[in-house]
Structure formats: C-alpha cells, structure tokens
Amino acid sequence: MDFTFTQEQTMLREALSRFLGQHYTFEKRRRIVATPAGQSPEVWGQLRDMGLLALPLPESAGGLGGSIVDVVAVAELLGQHLVVEPWLASAVLSAGLLAKRGETRLPALLEGEATAAFAYEEGSGTADLAQVAMRAAATATGHVLNGEKHLVLGAEAASVLLVTARLPDGRLGLFLVDRDAPGLSLRSYTTIDGRRAAHCRFEDVAAGPDALVDADAEAAVAGAVRAATLALCAEAVGAMGALLEITASYAGTRKQFGVPIGSFQVIAHRLADMKLAYVKARSLLLYTAALAENDAASPRDVSLLKAQVGRLGRALGESAVQIHGGVGMTDELSVGHYLKRILFVDTVFGPSDYHLQRVGAAQPA
Template identity: 55%
Template sequence: MDFTFTDEQQMLRDSVSGFLTKNYDFDQRNEIVRSDTGWSRDIWRQFAELGLLGLPFPENQGGFGGGATETVAIAEPFGAHLLAEPYIACISLGGAAVAAAGNSDWLEKVMNGDAIAAFAYEEGRGTADPIQVTMQATPTDEGFILTGEKRMVLAGGEADILVVAAELDDELGLFLVDPSADGLSVTSYPTMDGRRAANIRFEAVLANSIMEKPGEAIRTLLDNAILAICAESVGAMGALMKQTAEYAGTRKQFGVSIGSFQVVAHRMADMKIAYNKARATLLYSAALIEAGEATQKDIAILKGQTGKLGREIGEAAIQTHGGVGMTDELSVSHYHKRILANDALLGSSEYHLRKVGTLS
C-alpha cells in the first residue's frame, strides 16, 4: 500500500490550505462563528466553485469520484483552520446518504451548494452502531410515519432536507423528511467547538422512503464519515503542535525560552510522538479504505487512537501555554474543543477502544 499523496492529491491539499490561509484565519473564523448563521454561505459557495462539495461523490452521479485519500487531503486543512462550515454534516453524512440512495435531484443541489442535507441518525447513545437506532417507521398509504427523537444532528437547524435513519420491519431504512413538515420540531444550538447542531423531535411526521434496506451502505457511510472526522482532528493536532512549539520557543522565563526547560522539551517530544502516531494511523486507515480492505476493527482503532492521542496533545498544549491557553482569545482552547467534539461524534475513543477488544 502507498501511504503518500499523489501529485494531484497534494495539489488539492495545497489549494485548500492556500484558500483557507487567505480567507479563513482565526479572526475571520471567529467572526463567522459569532454570526447569526454560525457559518459562511459565501465560503460554502466558493467550496462549490472549487469542486469540494462534489469531490467524494461518484462520477456517474455528477461528482468527481474522490476516495478516502482525497477526503484526508482536504479534511486535514479543515481541521487546521477550525472550519465551521458543515462539510462533514452535509457532504460526509447527509450528502453521502442521499448519494447512497441514488436521489439525483437532491444530490445535485447539495453538490452545487444550493441545499444543505443533514443526516438524522444519533439518538443520544453516542455510538456509531446501527443497532442502536430505535426510531420506528410505520408504513401508510401516503408514505411512512416517523415518531421519536434524533439528537446532535449536525446542521440540523439549517438543513433544507433531512435524511433520517429509522427501523422498518426490523431493518434500517433511510427516509427523506422536509424540515417544515407537520409534527416536526427543531431545537438548534451551538456546539462547544463552534459548529451548529439540533435535536429534532418527530411526532407522526410523514416521510418518503429513499432506501428501505440500505444494509452496508449505512456502515460505509459511517466509516467514511469517521475517516473525515479523524482527518480533521489530526489537522487540528498538527496546527496545535506547531503553535505550541512556536510559543515554547519565544516565551521566556529567567531569561531563556521555556522550550529549553527539560519538562517542556519532554512534553513537546511527547506531543510530536502522539501526533505522528495519530497521522500514521490515519494514513494507514485511508489506504485500507481505498483498497477496500478496512475492517470494523481498523475503523475502531482509528477512531479510538485519534481521540485518545488528540486529548493528550490538547492537554499538553494548554499546560505549556498556561492560563492563557484556556482563553477564547487564543486558538489553543478552540483546537482542543474541536478535538474533544470530534471524539464524541459517532462513538468516543473509550467506546471504540473497548470495541477493538470484541472484534477479531
């Protein structure tokens, strides 16, 4: 397996990094997060023009046929710049569900940046296991009736269309729901890392089935989303490590930089080891997914390692910066919160590391 980017993939990575460096520095990002919407429609439109919104979708559906490696190439810069726009929510989750079901109309709108699709999956159990989905879909002459609650729906408050996972005859199905449908109530809120999410209550909501037995399609969707989440976290880890190294080299006590103190030097070495371990696991997992050889154990190792190592890096960065590392004015705390928030999505590191022990 080849764990390096091709020239084309490196160019993609560089173009995304260059765009965000120019248009999305920390201050610009904070202005966007504090806005009423919490993310920038203008940035989203430019993502569409750059082809990023259509990147992971198959060419026969109008996309660019990007794979796991392309996902890593763009998600790492997203993490390094603390992207608030709903790329993972709309593309890796909602759009991927629409694509899996072959709904070309909504997929085209998503790829063009004209619609936000949100994937309503989580029910408050904090895992990625489809067996935990308990919402029932009841067939009627007009469609399907959904009753229950979905929690932590990323971009759920801004969505133009909801893709809902629910049980139908003891198997999962995917259902399209209009966010303005009768019986549906949305409670939006900001997450701790600056993104937007919603809890959505369904009271006899009418829905249309787009995929009654998605089977492995949901598992593949979740695995690819976990890869994107982990790549974003690794990007945040790299930026956090770089910023901490610069601070340790310039912050002086007793007339010398604190980076020359043995305890700080050892802490920086531990941060670098943790980052290299996390990124190596990420690249290895991406190669396995690209080759069609990734198992559920491989995905669990990736999510577990990334969350555990990311927490270590974030805590070490805050310790090195001291009290200022906890403030909103410095990006250190924001990186740490993004890493912690990503760890909680689709199963925490503790959940996935326990899962590793149950898989052969």
C-alpha cells in the same frame, strides 16, 4: 502500499491550504461562529467553486469520483484551520448516501444551494446502528415517523434531513424529510467546539412514497459512517498538527528567566511527547485510509483509529493548553478551540473507550 498523496491530491491540498490561510483566519472564523447560522454562505460557495462539494461523490452522480484518501486529504486541512462549514455532514455523509440512490435533490447539494443533515443518533452516543429505535409506521400513502434524534449537526441551516428509522419489518430505512415538515420540531444549540447542532423530535411526520430513499439501508449507512469516521479523525489530526506547530512556536519565543521556555527540560519533554502523539495519530490515519481505499479496512481498523486519535488528541491538546498557561484557556486564543474540536470529534460516532471495547471484542480468540 503507498502512504503518500498523489500529485493531484498534493495540488488540491496546496490550493486549499493557500485559500484557507489567506481567507479563513482564526478571527474570521470567530466572526462566522458568532453569526446566527454559525456558518458562511460565502465560504460554502468558495468550497463549491474548488470542487469540494462534488469531490466525495461518484461521477455517475455528477461528482468528481474522489476516493476516501481524497476525503481524508481535504478533511485534514479543514481541521487544521477549524473550518465550521458542514462539509462532512452535507457533502460526505448525506450527499454520499443520496448519490447511490439517484436522488433528485442532489444537484442542489452539489451546487451549494442547499445543505443536508444526517439524523441518526438517538442518545446512545455510539455508531451502533442496532441502537436505532425510531419507528416508521406504514400508511396508505407512505410512512409516519415518530421518535427523536440527537446531535444532528447543521440541522437548523439544512434544507433536508436524512433520517434513519426502523420499518415495520425491522429493516433500517433511510428517509428524506424537509426541515420544515409538519410535526418536526428542532431545539438548536451550540456544541463545545462552536458548531450548530439540534435535538429533533418527530411527531407523526408524514413521509410520502418518495421520502423513502432506501428500504434496506443498514450496509449503506454503516459504510457512510465508517467513511465519515475517517474524515473526522483526519480533522482531529489536522487540529493536532496545528496545535503542535503553535505550541512549539510559543515555547521558542515565550521567555522566562531570560530564556525561552522551550529550553526547559520539562517543556522540551512535553513537546517531544506531543510530537510523538501527532506522528502516531497521523501514521495510523494514513494507514487506515490506504486500507479503506483498497476495501481492506475492517470495522476493527476504523475503531482502532478512532480510539487512538481520541486518546492521543486529548493528551496533545491538554499539553498544548498547559504549556501556554493561563492564556491557553482564553477564547481569544486558538489553542482552546483546537482542544475543544478534538474533544468533540472524540464524542461523535462513539468515544475512544467505546471503540477500544470494540477493538478488544474483535480480537481473535
């Protein structure tokens, strides 16, 4: 099994890294986060021009036919630069699900003219689709949706929401709902890592016959969530790598008693532990991505990755803040923002404790 990126993937990563390094500085990110939308149409258009919106989609749907390893290769760099644009929610999750159904709104997503948000979470805090309780009652003209969705990333700026709901026969349905549909109300807020999310309430929201994009979506949604989990873990690993580099540089230049603090044994040991945590997390990420590319990644493999990245990422991030001291807690320094991103990633699709339980439950008797 090959754990190295291909020549094409390496070239894409080099181009993306160069673009983000030159045009997506931490200060620019702070300005973007401070805007009402919390994202930049200019940056979104540049990501489109680089082919990143089309990358995760099959060629039959107008995409570039990228693999899960391509997605991981890009997501790692987005995490390294703390990119806040809704690439995961819109291009990977929502567009990926719509591409399999020939949805007519897909071209607008590919062109960057619109974004989509994935609404599935109902307060359980896990990726367990059995927890989806929102109901879609049948009507003469389609369905009516009633219920609530939590932590819908990018909902306020999205054109459409991709919503999971239970059909009258108990199957999981996937509906496409306009963000401004009558009966749909959004309560927007800012997440711990500076992104925008919303609590969505559906009160007799009419969903016509064309709104139901999949009447038996359990397998498709589960597969999309697994792919998104890998991408999220890649973002966290990218953030871990950036934190390690920033902290090692700081320890080598910050002096105390006339010598760099990195020369102190306790700091040196802490940096070594951070390096081990990063190597463990990235190695497991590449291994799991290689399994997924060969259709050999089980739910247990993905849960193991999510649990380890959450646990190791928290340890590395906390060490980075502690080595920086009081300045590590300030909003003007990127260190705290990286830790917040890692902590947020841990909560999406279930925290590390939840996934460790799944790993234990999947152990052979």
